[in-house]
Amino acid sequence: QVPLVESGGGLVQAGGSLRLSCAASGRAFVNYAMAWFRQAPGKEREFVAGMRWSDITRTYVADSVKGRFTISRNNAKNTVYLQMDSLEREDTAVYYCAADPIGRLGRGPSSYDYWGQGTQVTVSS
Numbered sequence: 001q002v003p004l005v006e007s008g009g010g011l012v013q014a015g016g017s018l019r020l021s022c023a024a025s026g027r028a029f030v031n032y033a034m035a036w037f038r039q040a041p042g043k044e045r046e047f048v049a050g051m052r053w054s055d056i057t058r059t060y061v062a063d064s065v066k067g068r069f070t071i072s073r074n075n076a077k078n079t080v081y082l083q084m085d086s087l088e089r090e091d092t093a094v095y096y097c098a099a100d101p102i103g104r105l106g107r108g109p110s111s112y113d114y115w116g117q118g119t120q121v122t123v124s125s
Contacts, residue, residue, distance in 0.1 A: 001114070002101075004099060004115065005022070005023045005117070006095065007021050008020040008119060010122070011124060012087055012121070012124070013124055014087060014123055015086060016087050020121075021080070022081070025078060033105040033112075034073065035049065035105070036050070037095070049061040049062065049071035051073065052105055053103075065084075069083065082095065087123045093120075095118065098116070099114040100113060
């Protein structure tokens with residue numbers, strides 16, 4: 001088991017910013033892929049952003065958040081971040097951190113073995 005603990009969600013006005021954190025513990029993550037997903041009410045869980053722990057030069061974001069969201073990580077803190085700027089009402093969802101121990105960096109939830117509990121992000125107009 002890989003404990004993942006998200007934080008940083010909350011209520012923000014449209015156009016505002018939030019930074020989500022995902023603290024991982026228990027092991028070295030050098031071979032892992034880390035990703036953020038989100039799930040809005042009545043919708044499927046969708047990929048938002050991802051990266052391989054060992055390669056900070058390559059990050060991937062969904063088209064819907066491109067130019068607004070950024071994924072990064074702090075190796076010393078074993079923490080992955082999702083910086084969300086220019087938030088829109090459509091970004092309202094529960095955001096989940098996920099980890100894939102073999103680094104596939106898939107776009108579907110089934111590629112990830114470990115999940116955090118989720119953090120709510122609500123964007124008001």
